Amino acid sequence: MNKWTDGDRVAPEPLEGNVMATVASGTAIWFLLFLVQLPFYGWFDDRGQTWWIWTCLTGAGLGLIGIWYVRGRDAALRRAAAQAAETAGAAEAGTETDTAGNGAPTAD
Numbered sequence: 604m605n606k607w608t609d610g611d612r613v614a615p616e617p618l619e620g621n622v623m624a625t626v627a628s629g630t631a632i633w634f635l636l637f638l639v640q641l642p643f644y645g646w647f648d649d650r651g652q653t654w655w656i657w658t659c660l661t662g663a664g665l666g667l668i669g670i671w672y673v674r675g676r677d678a679a680l681r682r683a684a685a686q687a688a689e690t691a692g693a694a695e696a697g698t699e700t701d702t703a704g705n706g707a708p709t710a711d
């Protein structure tokens with residue numbers, strides 16, 4: 604076990620996939636399961652198993668929170684990428700300095 608926890612191994616980079624589709628699909632499945640079980644509420648109630656129905660509804664509700672979170676995360680990643688590209692573009696363009704050598708940009 605020490606070979607896994609001694610810090611010599613480097614964790615791999617996380618996989619980036621279509622997170623929005625994954626979360627939306629999971630949310631839809633939870634809600635679909637809720638709708639399928641809802642007509643059988645009496646059957647579940649007779650056996651004391653109504654938690655199955657409410658678990659599906661909770662999964663759908665948490666999935667909606669997940670969709671909200673993933674949309675915000677994706678927007679933040681896009682903003683960060685745009686800012687990094689803008690910074691890289693400005694660094695490549697550089698600035699011209701005056702002949703006095705004081706580093707002040709010249710007006711063109």
